[in-house]
Amino acid sequence: MNTTAPITRTLFDDIMVPCFSPAPFVPVRGSGARVWDQEDRMYIDFAAGVATNALGHCHPAMTAALEAQSRKLWHVSNWLTNEPALRLAQRLVENTFAERVFFCNSGAEANEAALKLARRYANDTVGPQKMQIISTSDAFHGRTLFTVTAGGQPKYSSGFGPVPEGITHVPYNDVAALQDVFDEHGDNICAMILEPIQGESGVIPATEDFLHMVRHLCWWHKALLILDEVQTGMGRTGALFSYMEKGVTPDILTSAKGLGGGFPLGAMLTTNEIARVFTPGVHGTTYGGNPLACAVGEAVFDVINKPEFLESIKTRHRLLMAGLKTVHHRQPFCKEIRGEGLLLGCELDDSLKGRALDIVAAAGKAGLLVLAAGPNVVRLVPPLIIPEEDIREGLARLETALENLSTQQP
Numbered sequence: 001m002n003t004t005a006p007i008t009r010t011l012f013d014d015i016m017v018p019c020f021s022p023a024p025f026v027p028v029r030g031s032g033a034r035v036w037d038q039e040d041r042m043y044i045d046f047a048a049g050v051a052t053n054a055l056g057h058c059h060p061a062m063t064a065a066l067e068a069q070s071r072k073l074w075h076v077s078n079w080l081t082n083e084p085a086l087r088l089a090q091r092l093v094e095n096t097f098a099e100r101v102f103f104c105n106s107g108a109e110a111n112e113a114a115l116k117l118a119r120r121y122a123n124d125t126v127g128p129q130k131m132q133i134i135s136t137s138d139a140f141h142g143r144t145l146f147t148v149t150a151g152g153q154p155k156y157s158s159g160f161g162p163v164p165e166g167i168t169h170v171p172y173n174d175v176a177a178l179q180d181v182f183d184e185h186g187d188n189i190c191a192m193i194l195e196p197i198q199g200e201s202g203v204i205p206a207t208e209d210f211l212h213m214v215r216h217l218c219w220w221h222k223a224l225l226i227l228d229e230v231q232t233g234m235g236r237t238g239a240l241f242s243y244m245e246k247g248v249t250p251d252i253l254t255s256a257k258g259l260g261g262g263f264p265l266g267a268m269l270t271t272n273e274i275a276r277v278f279t280p281g282v283h284g285t286t287y288g289g290n291p292l293a294c295a296v297g298e299a300v301f302d303v304i305n306k307p308e309f310l311e312s313i314k315t316r317h318r319l320l321m322a323g324l325k326t327v328h329h330r331q332p333f334c335k336e337i338r339g340e341g342l343l344l345g346c347e348l349d350d351s352l353k354g355r356a357l358d359i360v361a362a363a364g365k366a367g368l369l370v371l372a373a374g375p376n377v378v379r380l381v382p383p384l385i386i387p388e389e390d391i392r393e394g395l396a397r398l399e400t401a402l403e404n405l406s407t408q409q410p
Contacts, residue, residue, distance in 0.1 A: 044397060057383075062296050095305060099271050100274075105266055109285065110142075110255065110266035112146050114268050115191070118190050131166050131190055132167075132168060133168070133190060134193075135150045138198060140200035149163040153200075173206060173210045175209055178213055191225070191251075194225070194226070201374055202347065202376070203373055204338060208247075214248070229243070232343065233257070234301075235384050237341035240305055252268060253269040260296055317340070323395040327402070333359075344380045356374065363401040
């Protein structure tokens with residue numbers, strides 16, 4: 001192979017494992033909420049690396065932290081600890097319910113650790129029979145075998161069997177079904193894992209009744225409540241973590257995506273009582289707590305965890321919602337807009353049913369990056385720092401994409 005040949009999108013199809021289908025253009029640089037491709041075409045970013053680039057592209061606080069740490073210490077493994085990891089853990093403990101932190105590299109790893117911790121805690125405190133995990137239908141918790149099984153979307157777990165046993169799913173926001181499954185499995189339930197907002201399956205917020213019933217039933221049956229805040233955490237909904245505005249406190253919380261602002265970083269947060277069963281050697285990770293990642297995470301945390309910054313996310317939410325309604329008035333495309341903060345989903349109306357990916361493609365041609373959340377929902381998760389002018393420009397480009405799509409046959 002000629003390694004001096006130009007790097008183009010077609011090279012992906014020649015050499016990469018085909019489990020992705022990337023856009024036809026290749027981004028090469030970014031700044032704030034804007035990205036430029038190889039042809040120097042500019043795109044407004046309403047995708048943020050799937051809700052990951054919380055502070056946009058190349059935020060000065062992040063680049064400064066990475067550059068400074070890169071001249072000090074890159075990696076030591078968990079045979080040693082390091083200052084950035086301890087500082088970031090201290091920030092998380094001081095600003096959440098948690099007393100203990102476990103660092104890893106991704107949301108999937110954080111959820112894997114949470115599920116293992118819940119089973120180990122139940123095993124050590126009650127016995128091996130208390131191993132049942134309750135999850136919700138159409139959830140998404142990662143791509144490991146344990147987490148895709150917990151996720152409850154067969155398209156992600158089929159063909160990889162046998163899958164882990166002892167996982168039961170209930171419909172999201174169905175209080176009666178939730179009560180029934182706890183009545184059936186009772187004291188054998190060790191944990192329930194739940195997203196405060198289901199992201200991948202359509203941006204569906206949990207109802208207050210459902211969240212509070214989950215918390216009550218877990219408490220009554222001495223089961224642990226795991227909140228998967230991989231997508232909703234780090235300011236995405238307008239709070240540092242979503243649970244803080246829901247009146248429900250978890251026993252275990254998972255975070256990633258925005259935690260590192262685009263640098264691979266995940267975390268599992270829990271209490272002293274629960275964490276004690278993860279003694280040395282029970283669980284681990286080579287790169288978890290990496291100094292580079294945690295230094296970047298510190299910078300991200302310090303920018304986001306300010307009242308004025310979190311309030312600005314709610315201001316941007318209102319602007320984006322109003323703009324989407326204006327776009328819909330001019331170019332009808334959705335029947336409902338759901339979500340909180342800068343995590344929004346537009347459920348398509350009947351005229352565009354099943355065409356979320358077509359809208360994603362049309363938006364790309366119009367210079368806008370958006371996401372699909374299933375076949376019928378367009379997901380908007382811009383950087384939390386997106387300027388108002390970029391929100392307006394992105395909405396104008398969305399309108400152009402919808403106009404162009406309306407002239408095409410499905």
